[in-house]
Amino acid sequence: EPEVTQTPSHQVTQMGQEVILRCVPISNHLYFYWYRQILGQKVEFLVSFYNNEISEKSEIFDDQFSVERPDGSNFTLKIRSTKLEDSAMYFCASRGGRGTGELFFGEGSRLTVL
Amino acid sequence: TQLLEQSPQFLSIQEGENLTVYCNSSSVFSSLQWYRQEPGEGPVLLVTVVTGGEVKKLKRLTFQFGDARKDSSLHITAAQPGDTGLYLCAGEARTTDSWGKFQFGAGTQVVVTP
Numbered sequence: 001e002p003e004v005t006q007t008p009s010h011q012v013t014q015m016g017q018e019v020i021l022r023c024v025p026i027s028n029h030l031y032f033y034w035y036r037q038i039l040g041q042k043v044e045f046l047v048s049f050y051n052n053e054i055s056e057k058s059e060i061f062d063d064q065f066s067v068e069r070p071d072g073s074n075f076t077l078k079i080r081s082t083k084l085e086d087s088a089m090y091f092c093a094s095r096g097g098r099g100t101g102e103l104f105f106g107e108g109s110r111l112t113v114l
Numbered sequence: 115t116q117l118l119e120q121s122p123q124f125l126s127i128q129e130g131e132n133l134t135v136y137c138n139s140s141s142v143f144s145s146l147q148w149y150r151q152e153p154g155e156g157p158v159l160l161v162t163v164v165t166g167g168e169v170k171k172l173k174r175l176t177f178q179f180g181d182a183r184k185d186s187s188l189h190i191t192a193a194q195p196g197d198t199g200l201y202l203c204a205g206e207a208r209t210t211d212s213w214g215k216f217q218f219g220a221g222t223q224v225v226v227t228p
Contacts, residue, residue, distance in 0.1 A: 004156075035218075041220075042202075042218050042219065042220045042221065043157065043202065043204070043218040044218070045215050045216065045217065045218075048215060056215055089154075089156075091156050091157070102147070102159055102162050103147065103159065103204075103216060104159065105149075105156035105157050105158070105159075106156050107155055107156045108154075108155065108156045110154070
């Protein structure tokens with residue numbers, strides 16, 4: 001069964017370092033998303049991406065964050081200078097099309113900023 | 115921002131009992147999805163509801179979307195220990211410029227003891 005895959009599963013980094021989280025969405029999907037979940041808190045929307053550009057972003061997704069689909073298969077989230085409060089599970093998700101409601105999530109990448 | 119309120123926050127029941135989890139909002143949603151999340155993993159989609167008044171059944175799980183598409187419920191019949199998990203609802207308010215921005219509730223933690 002097709003699935004969204006994410007790497008790494010866990011990354012530990014020092015405050016101020018750059019981090020890139022990678023995702024391979026389901027192959028025929030067109031809409032891609034990043035969400036995050038701070039431990040014990042709700043899943044929060046970060047950004048949506050369609051047709052090689054950002055469709056929508058939340059207040060969390062500030063200038064320190066960027067997304068890219070460099071090669072037609074990977075979808076990456078970059079945090080330029082990590083802060084302690086960026087520690088969270090980051091989930092990538094993809095969706096087939098506008099009329100298709102189902103959002104499929106990856107297993108997540110746990111980011112720990114020290 | 116559409117807020118989704120889930121209740122109760124925590125539910126502990128014995129195997130064989132029934133339970134209902136609620137998801138309420140003041141906003142109208144184009145679609146609403148229910149997920150189950152295990153610790154350290156991504157949310158796993160259970161069902162998508164899109165039509166007001168819609169009822170969907172998935173084995174012992176029954177999902178209902180309110181007539182006004184502002185609320186939903188998940189009912190589990192004869193709960194089993196394998197039903198233990200965090201149940202999340204997520205609503206999408208679809209507009210011309212916004213697709214796939216699902217807002218999540220905080221979740222209901224269900225524990226089913228043998």
